[in-house]
Amino acid sequence: MKILNPDLKKTNTEQVHRNWTQTAAFLCLRLSLIVVFLILMVILYDITKKGIGVISWLFLTEAPRTGMTEGGIFPAIVGTFYVTLIATLVAVPLGIITAIYLNEYALQGRLNRLIRISLRNMAGVPSIVFGLFGVALFVQRMGFRPSLLAAGMTLGLLTLPVTVTAAEEALKAVPKSYREGGLALGATKWQMVKSLVLPPAVPGMLTGVILGLSRAAGETAPILFTGAAFFLPYLPDSPFSQFMALPYHLFILATQHHDISGVRPLAYGTAFVLLVLVFMLNLSAVLLRYRYRKQIKQF
Amino acid sequence: MTKSKLEKNPVLTESKGKLISLNALNESRQHEYTQKEIKTEKEVKVKVNDFSFYYSSKQALQNVNMDIAPNEVTALIGPSGCGKTTFLRTINRMNDLIPGTRLEGEVIVSGQNIYHPAVDVVELRRKVGLVFQQPNPFPKSIYENVAYGPKIHGKKKRTLLDEIVEESLQQAALWDEVKDRLKDSALSLSGGQQQRLCIARVLAVRPEIILMDEPTSALDPVATQRIEDLIRKLSSGYTIIIVTHNMQQAARISDFTAFFLLGELVECGKTAQIFTKPKDTRTEEYITGRFG
Amino acid sequence: MHNFKENAIKYFFMANGMLSIIILLGIFYLLLSRSLPALQNVGLTNFFAPGYWNPTAYTTPQYSILNLIKGTFMVGAGSLIFAVPLGVACATYLAEVAGAREREVLKPIIEILAGIPSVVLGFFGLVVVAPVIAELFGLNSGINALNGSILVGIMALPTIVSLAEDAISAVPQSYRHASLALGATKWQTILRITLPAALSGIIAASMLGMGRAVGETMTVLMATGNALAKPSSFFDSVRTLSANIAIEMGEVPVGSVHYHSLFFVGFVLFMITFIINLLADVIFQRYREEI
Ligand SMILES: Nc1ncnc2c1ncn2[C@@H]1O[C@H](COP(=O)(O)OP(=O)(O)OP(=O)(O)O)[C@@H](O)[C@H]1O
Ligand SMILES: [Mg+2]
Numbered sequence: 001m002k003i004l005n006p007d008l009k010k011t012n013t014e015q016v017h018r019n020w021t022q023t024a025a026f027l028c029l030r031l032s033l034i035v036v037f038l039i040l041m042v043i044l045y046d047i048t049k050k051g052i053g054v055i056s057w058l059f060l061t062e063a064p065r066t067g068m069t070e071g072g073i074f075p076a077i078v079g080t081f082y083v084t085l086i087a088t089l090v091a092v093p094l095g096i097i098t099a100i101y102l103n104e105y106a107l108q109g110r111l112n113r114l115i116r117i118s119l120r121n122m123a124g125v126p127s128i129v130f131g132l133f134g135v136a137l138f139v140q141r142m143g144f145r146p147s148l149l150a151a152g153m154t155l156g157l158l159t160l161p162v163t164v165t166a167a168e169e170a171l172k173a174v175p176k177s178y179r180e181g182g183l184a185l186g187a188t189k190w191q192m193v194k195s196l197v198l199p200p201a202v203p204g205m206l207t208g209v210i211l212g213l214s215r216a217a218g219e220t221a222p223i224l225f226t227g228a229a230f231f232l233p234y235l236p237d238s239p240f241s242q243f244m245a246l247p248y249h250l251f252i253l254a255t256q257h258h259d260i261s262g263v264r265p266l267a268y269g270t271a272f273v274l275l276v277l278v279f280m281l282n283l284s285a286v287l288l289r290y291r292y293r294k295q296i297k298q299f
Numbered sequence: 300m301t302k303s304k305l306e307k308n309p310v311l312t313e314s315k316g317k318l319i320s321l322n323a324l325n326e327s328r329q330h331e332y333t334q335k336e337i338k339t340e341k342e343v344k345v346k347v348n349d350f351s352f353y354y355s356s357k358q359a360l361q362n363v364n365m366d367i368a369p370n371e372v373t374a375l376i377g378p379s380g381c382g383k384t385t386f387l388r389t390i391n392r393m394n395d396l397i398p399g400t401r402l403e404g405e406v407i408v409s410g411q412n413i414y415h416p417a418v419d420v421v422e423l424r425r426k427v428g429l430v431f432q433q434p435n436p437f438p439k440s441i442y443e444n445v446a447y448g449p450k451i452h453g454k455k456k457r458t459l460l461d462e463i464v465e466e467s468l469q470q471a472a473l474w475d476e477v478k479d480r481l482k483d484s485a486l487s488l489s490g491g492q493q494q495r496l497c498i499a500r501v502l503a504v505r506p507e508i509i510l511m512d513e514p515t516s517a518l519d520p521v522a523t524q525r526i527e528d529l530i531r532k533l534s535s536g537y538t539i540i541i542v543t544h545n546m547q548q549a550a551r552i553s554d555f556t557a558f559f560l561l562g563e564l565v566e567c568g569k570t571a572q573i574f575t576k577p578k579d580t581r582t583e584e585y586i587t588g589r590f591g
Numbered sequence: 592m593h594n595f596k597e598n599a600i601k602y603f604f605m606a607n608g609m610l611s612i613i614i615l616l617g618i619f620y621l622l623l624s625r626s627l628p629a630l631q632n633v634g635l636t637n638f639f640a641p642g643y644w645n646p647t648a649y650t651t652p653q654y655s656i657l658n659l660i661k662g663t664f665m666v667g668a669g670s671l672i673f674a675v676p677l678g679v680a681c682a683t684y685l686a687e688v689a690g691a692r693e694r695e696v697l698k699p700i701i702e703i704l705a706g707i708p709s710v711v712l713g714f715f716g717l718v719v720v721a722p723v724i725a726e727l728f729g730l731n732s733g734i735n736a737l738n739g740s741i742l743v744g745i746m747a748l749p750t751i752v753s754l755a756e757d758a759i760s761a762v763p764q765s766y767r768h769a770s771l772a773l774g775a776t777k778w779q780t781i782l783r784i785t786l787p788a789a790l791s792g793i794i795a796a797s798m799l800g801m802g803r804a805v806g807e808t809m810t811v812l813m814a815t816g817n818a819l820a821k822p823s824s825f826f827d828s829v830r831t832l833s834a835n836i837a838i839e840m841g842e843v844p845v846g847s848v849h850y851h852s853l854f855f856v857g858f859v860l861f862m863i864t865f866i867i868n869l870l871a872d873v874i875f876q877r878y879r880e881e882i
Contacts, residue, residue, distance in 0.1 A: 035677065036681055036704065039745060040700055094607060097608070105604055114612060121615060122615055127709075129860060129861045131836075131840075133621055133622070135840070136621040190597055190601075218711075221833070224837055282702070
């Protein structure tokens with residue numbers, strides 16, 4: 001008994017010590033998330049606080065006036081809308097078809113691996129490099145000049161990996177039994193994909209589309225030289241017009257304007273609008289995904 | 300004649316030194332059986348020659364030789380993992396879908412080697428339908444589920460489709476239960492109804508052979524009973540190959556039984572013979588429950 | 592008949608699927624071919640000779656990108672110094688400690704952070720972080736490499752967190768159980784078993800974060816000051832490769848040596864990020880297979 005006792009005591013202190021270490025460690029880990037949360041909050045708080053006051057009906061519906069020191073951001077909103085639309089028209093069909101190919105046709109093999117590596121690498125290509133690519137290919141080689149079309153297509157290619165990933169996730173969520181059931185009845189691959197795989201995957205794909213949209217809407221570097229304009233007194237009237245865009249407008253108001261401190265409120269207002277736009281897109285994607293997951297579970 | 304067949308309990312008679320399965324209540328059937336000693340090529344619906352099958356690293360079937368008679372029910376039995384599903388799925392080439400598989404030998408369906416490069420897999424699967432272990436209706440209406448096959452095979456006319464749907468559901472003994480709710484989602488049916496729907500879905504394609512992989516394993520006894528009745532009924536018009544773990548079920552519904560063990564076909568013959576006088580001791584041990 | 596149609600569809604899809612390969616090759620080809628005139632005029636060695644980037648100098652234009660590369664890696668490394676520990680800690684918490692419910696609440700934080708456009712972050716750095724840095728360190732201006740590092744770190748954080756979380760979650764449950772069954776605490780298991788097992792995945796995640804940081808344009812453009820002088824500390828204003836392109840591309844005469852040199856800068860940037868990403872990718876995939 002006497003010999004055992006000290007040992008027992010030692011185990012106990014060791015245990016206490018261990019538990020204490022664990023508590024402290026987990027606290028640190030949790031703290032790191034709190035730090036990230038605080039960073040996020042500071043950013044959102046600052047921009048909201050100083051930006052929300054600027055927002056008015058006129059700010060959203062008027063063009064900039066008197067050397068962009070007054071007025072609103074309407075042309076930039078319109079421009080961002082158009083350029084995002086074009087990007088979507090490019091990225092969605094390409095992304096979905098690529099996803100179908102990867103997930104339904106070339107399930108394995110060298111080509112599949114190569115495409116996947118390319119996509120992952122494409123996701124890592126700096127956006128400014130995409131900008132250069134857009135200049136070389138769309139603006140010059142294809143002769144689009146700086147325009148909505150050139151910028152939109154550049155953005156479309158940039159968001160391709162996002163769209164493919166999301167579309168693939170949606171395809172993966174479709175039960176294998178649908179595919180087997182269809183094939184066992186003598187459906188051809190395409191009949192099977194078209195009638196059994198795509199319909200249930202559509203909501204999920206929509207999520208991907210929206211995520212791609214929000215990425216495209218917020219990008220600046222790829223449109224710097226492919227079509228975004230410093231200031232335009234008119235709205236774009238064709239895909240070959242130049243355009244103003246929210247992110248670029250913010251960049252100009254923040255760094256390139258002759259009266260930077262004077263237009264600071266306008267810059268805040270623009271930043272706020274851009275944030276709200278991107279978050280609304282993201283939020284709708286999240287909600288859609290959430291509803292869709294629930295639906296899938298019911299099957 | 301099919302009706303009387305349902306009143307199972309095969310009586311066993313010795314005839315010309317061979318055990319054959321008979322239905323005591325059905326003389327014509329008895330006659331048919333004696334006639335149907337599978338001998339000529341013509342009377343073999345599916346002929347499997349020296350067939351071996353490999354998943355990427357593992358051999359699942361070893362040198363299988365087997366003849367399957369037309370318009371009969373053949374049951375595949377054997378312990379779990381012995382290759383029954385693998386064998387079943389080679390007959391309509393569903394195993395093609397698994398990457399990295401390899402095979403040797405040939406499988407001849409209606410006189411044609413289905414693994415010949417010129418064979419159209421889609422065409423083959425139309426002829427050889429498959430009912431899965433888990434009922435897997437599509438997330439469509441009951442009607443659309445049954446009409447799916449005919450539609451993809453080019454039947455577009457509404458009246459014709461209506462006809463096929465009704466007939467198939469009748470055959471699958473589901474019509475009376477669903478005729479007023481054809482537009483409802485197939486997912487709203489009970490498990491047993493779903494499985495009969497899947498059978499109807501296969502019947503709508505008018506296949507020659509129907510493969511069934513433990514079609515009743517997910518069902519309760521009543522639903523199982525209905526499916527078994529259905530299988531007996533269908534056997535007059537279709538060649539049915541069914542995997543089952545249930546020895547009684549094999550005895551009740553099948554005309555022929557094949558016993559698999561570790562990827563080998565140990566024994567294949569008339570159901571009555573397999574269950575009463577198996578030739579191989581391994582079959583006997585399995586049937587009497589000594590292993591598996 | 593249907594065979595023909597099926598094949599046509601399949602090959603159409605295949606051609607489409609190969610687009611990503613084509614784009615990647617296209618980027619490589621176009622950037623390289625556009626920089627050839629500059630390489631001929633300036634010479635490859637002069638791009639990497641000691642000196643400055645000053646293509647518009649009145650007397651002798653200089654094309655050295657050494658300072659730009661240095662600036663790029665300063666910002667990149669600086670951002671990782673805090674983004675990697677913070678990111679891995681977050682990932683560990685999310686993967687190992689947080690319950691399902693908690694994770695559902697916490698993950699959106701990371702996702703929202705990832706959604707903030709880089710130009711907004713740059714703006715934030717310019718108007719909020721810069722004055723704070725100036726105040727804290729008694730500098731004239733807080734627009735410098737430190738500011739850029741902080742913001743780019745925030746930018747790279749979501750990438751690091753989500754990939755590191757993937758890597759940690761991929762560690763087989765049996766490892767953890769074995770350790771717990773020997774009487775180790777959860778924390779001991781994480782520290783001694785799970786994290787070491789996930790190490791190469793975490794390294795890959797950090798490298799991908801590095802790729803992000805090196806390629807980031809708008810935030811560094813707005814927050815680092817873009818000076819061309821040789822940077823010697825994090826309190827100096829620096830210019831990165833990406834910012835250099837963004838600043839000059841808009842004003843340069845098309846077809847000039849300067850213009851083509853900017854494409855060469857783009858090519859160098861592309862190659863750096865490509866190599867980093869590819870390496871990270873190889874490590875990550877290998878890790879996945881091992882686990
Ligand atoms: N997709 C696959 N990849 C690799 N091996 C497989 C695959 N499917 C089956 N096998 C293996 O092949 C062997 C035969 O499997 P199979 O599914 O045919 O058995 P089974 O007789 O149907 O078993 P059960 O009665 O459990 O359904 C098993 O050892 C199994 O592990
Ligand atoms: Mg099986």
